[in-house]
Amino acid sequence: MNAATVTRKPYTPKEAVERLRHGDLGAWPVVGALVAIAVVFGTLNEHFLSPENLTNLALQMAATGTISLGIIMVLLLGEIDLSAGSVSGLCAVVMAILSVRQGWNPILAIVVALAAGALVGLLHGVMFTRLRMPSFVVTLAGLIGWQGLLLYLLGEGGIVNLPFDGFVAKLSDTWLPSWLAWTIVALLVLASGGSSLVNRRLRLAAELPVPPVWWAAVKIGGLTVVLAGAVLVMSADRGVPLLLVIFGTLVVAFDLVLRHTAFGRWMYAVGGNVEAARRAGISVTRIRVLAFVLSSTLAAFGGILSASRLSAVNQGSGGSDILLMAIAAAVIGGTSLFGGRGRTYAALLGILVIQSITNGMFLLSVDSSVRYMVTAAVLALAVAIDSLARRGSTT
Amino acid sequence: MISANNVSKRYGAVQALQEVSLDLHPGEVVALVGDNGAGKSTLVKVIAGVVGPDSGGVAIDGEPAHIGNPHDAQRHGISTVYQDLALCENLDVVANLFLGAERRKWSLLSHIRMERSARDLLTSLDVRIRDIRVPVAMLSGGQRQSVAIARALIGEPRLVILDEPTAALGVEQTAQVLDLIRRLRERGLAVLLISHNLADVRAVSDRVVVLRLGRNAGEFRTADATQESIVAAITGAAA
Numbered sequence: 001m002n003a004a005t006v007t008r009k010p011y012t013p014k015e016a017v018e019r020l021r022h023g024d025l026g027a028w029p030v031v032g033a034l035v036a037i038a039v040v041f042g043t044l045n046e047h048f049l050s051p052e053n054l055t056n057l058a059l060q061m062a063a064t065g066t067i068s069l070g071i072i073m074v075l076l077l078g079e080i081d082l083s084a085g086s087v088s089g090l091c092a093v094v095m096a097i098l099s100v101r102q103g104w105n106p107i108l109a110i111v112v113a114l115a116a117g118a119l120v121g122l123l124h125g126v127m128f129t130r131l132r133m134p135s136f137v138v139t140l141a142g143l144i145g146w147q148g149l150l151l152y153l154l155g156e157g158g159i160v161n162l163p164f165d166g167f168v169a170k171l172s173d174t175w176l177p178s179w180l181a182w183t184i185v186a187l188l189v190l191a192s193g194g195s196s197l198v199n200r201r202l203r204l205a206a207e208l209p210v211p212p213v214w215w216a217a218v219k220i221g222g223l224t225v226v227l228a229g230a231v232l233v234m235s236a237d238r239g240v241p242l243l244l245v246i247f248g249t250l251v252v253a254f255d256l257v258l259r260h261t262a263f264g265r266w267m268y269a270v271g272g273n274v275e276a277a278r279r280a281g282i283s284v285t286r287i288r289v290l291a292f293v294l295s296s297t298l299a300a301f302g303g304i305l306s307a308s309r310l311s312a313v314n315q316g317s318g319g320s321d322i323l324l325m326a327i328a329a330a331v332i333g334g335t336s337l338f339g340g341r342g343r344t345y346a347a348l349l350g351i352l353v354i355q356s357i358t359n360g361m362f363l364l365s366v367d368s369s370v371r372y373m374v375t376a377a378v379l380a381l382a383v384a385i386d387s388l389a390r391r392g393s394t395t
Numbered sequence: 396m397i398s399a400n401n402v403s404k405r406y407g408a409v410q411a412l413q414e415v416s417l418d419l420h421p422g423e424v425v426a427l428v429g430d431n432g433a434g435k436s437t438l439v440k441v442i443a444g445v446v447g448p449d450s451g452g453v454a455i456d457g458e459p460a461h462i463g464n465p466h467d468a469q470r471h472g473i474s475t476v477y478q479d480l481a482l483c484e485n486l487d488v489v490a491n492l493f494l495g496a497e498r499r500k501w502s503l504l505s506h507i508r509m510e511r512s513a514r515d516l517l518t519s520l521d522v523r524i525r526d527i528r529v530p531v532a533m534l535s536g537g538q539r540q541s542v543a544i545a546r547a548l549i550g551e552p553r554l555v556i557l558d559e560p561t562a563a564l565g566v567e568q569t570a571q572v573l574d575l576i577r578r579l580r581e582r583g584l585a586v587l588l589i590s591h592n593l594a595d596v597r598a599v600s601d602r603v604v605v606l607r608l609g610r611n612a613g614e615f616r617t618a619d620a621t622q623e624s625i626v627a628a629i630t631g632a633a634a
């Protein structure tokens with residue numbers, strides 16, 4: 001095999017445009033949006049880009065971001081989960097009742113609440129696959145029904161306070177000391193650099209094309225800059241919140257699972273073409289059920305993180321705009337509503353966009369009516385890009 | 396040798412197949428032709444295990460084989476490329492080639508091993524795709540058809556069935572796919588080709604089997620047959 005075939009040729013401008021037209025925009029629109037948000041709110045309010053506010057932002061993202069991560073699991077199949085908000089509230093209530101009213105060990109209470117979430121997802125998945133109900137309807141019923149169960153469980157009081165110094169509340173009030181934060185950054189950079197080096201070696205050994213060295217260097221350099229910048233900013237305030245680390249770990253872990261296991265491959269396959277997946281011998285039913293289980297379990301976890309921040313659960317837990325924010329975040333981050341396209345980083349990027357808008361408008365004391373309209377406009381834009389990309393890829 | 400023996404299949408009032416027989420030899424391309432509704436797809440579905448016959452069945456090397464579902468057929472080395480390609484457009488070529496048969500190590504995908512075999516396979520079939528890591532949605536129709544056919548070879552089959560592989564293709568891309576079919580023959584595979592295009596049939600097949608109204612209506616060696624005699628068998632004009 002000669003050298004020309006071993007290094008992948010860069011795209012000609014025409015091919016690059018073609019790729020863009022086919023929806024290969026990647027994360028660039030979101031990054032652009034983030035820069036625009038930083039510039040606009042940064043100039044309108046000097047507090048917006050302050051370490052304190054950015055650290056708050058990081059803390060605010062985790063709960064809804066985790067729910068959004070779950071939503072991505074079903075969106076990848078081209079389905080939808082409208083019950084994620086209610087399920088998050090319900091499971092948080094289960095956790096709070098067990099740990100506070102029943103006096104259980106909080107970790108055990110969390111595990112049981114997550115299991116409850118998984119069970120809910122299993123039920124949704126079975127209704128969707130066995131009874132062939134549209135996912136939209138199944139989870140719409142869930143949205144109402146699980147909210148009802150939440151109210152029923154909470155009963156008369158309507159609120160359960162979590163002790164401020166308890167394990168659950170502490171989750172959102174734990175900050176990484178700066179040595180630990182920097183160690184994590186170093187490890188992440190080493191891991192990604194090391195894996196790309198090993199991968200490169202293995203590919204060359206197998207005579208497969210490899211991207212140019214500078215490209216790998218740029219990627220790792222970019223990662224280093226982003227991580228170090230984030231740690232630098234947050235260390236200037238209280239430090240990196242544990243909640244952000246938990247959320248980030250989930251995002252990375254699920255990304256690895258989706259890209260490097262057969263299960264992940266099959267998720268994309270089912271989302272891309274159900275019939276093809278079925279003919280290839282993939283158990284479509286199992287993949288679908290699993291996606292709903294993951295969605296609800298992640299929703300449950302998001303609900304617990306949210307309860308931790310509030311140090312309480314009440315009748316509004318998991319309600320109001322949480323669900324819509326979570327779905328919007330997934331789509332804004334680049335997950336296709338039509339299935340088969342998107343990565344878990346969409347949850348991180350999307351929630352960052354939404355939360356910064358919310359946070360920025362709050363700083364400017366803009367009324368929530370305007371905030372809703374702006375968020376809606378961003379969402380509409382994201383869906384428009386998604387739809388255009390889809391049209392591009394089918395013509 | 397794989398053969399279908401006296402296969403009959405009825406759909407309600409329609410006798411789709413009536414005592415149809417067909418032999419398929421290694422290294423031979425057999426074209427199955429016939430008018431719309433002649434029963435070609437039904438016969439293919441019986442061989443591929445998608446539908447069960449009412450009577451008759453498939454024999455492999457003379458032994459009756461039980462083929463109850465597509466999985467059984469695959470196990471017996473029968474691989475089918477359906478008319479609608481059944482590719483996942485959002486996945487790349489490598490992922491599509493190995494879909495459902497991913498190579499794994501400790502339950503992790505062996506990306507490099509799969510890409511290496513994918514490239515080797517495509518090279519051996521002389522299928523040219525510039526970047527096999529782009530989504531299949533970005534390939535031309537001929538390239539997609541080639542990927543679909545290459546995919547049928549992943550499980551090392553002995554028979555490849557192609558249902559109208561050139562139906563949606565232009566002249567040049569059709570030529571590509573016909574070349575690919577010749578290469579399957581060179582590999583010693585038995586090929587069953589369904590086509591309405593007699594020019595294609597005459598270009599690649601060794602033998603032509605004609606179905607008419609669900610029955611065997613003639614069999615020709617392609618080299619000896621004239622276009623008129625095949626058409627006559629298809630329409631029943633000569634009878």
Ligand SMILES: Nc1ncnc2c1ncn2[C@@H]1O[C@H](COP(=O)(O)OP(=O)(O)OP(=O)(O)O)[C@@H](O)[C@H]1O
Nearest residue numbers: 406409410411429430431432433434435436437438
């Ligand atoms: N699933 C089915 N249910 C009922 N009738 C069927 C079914 N599949 C096929 N048939 C009938 O069986 C007969 C043979 O159909 P088949 O699809 O095998 O024909 P064909 O030769 O493939 O035609 P074409 O060239 O149009 O693809 C037709 O009359 C068709 O209507």
Ligand SMILES: [Mg+2]
Nearest residue numbers: 435436437558
């Ligand atoms: Mg047919």
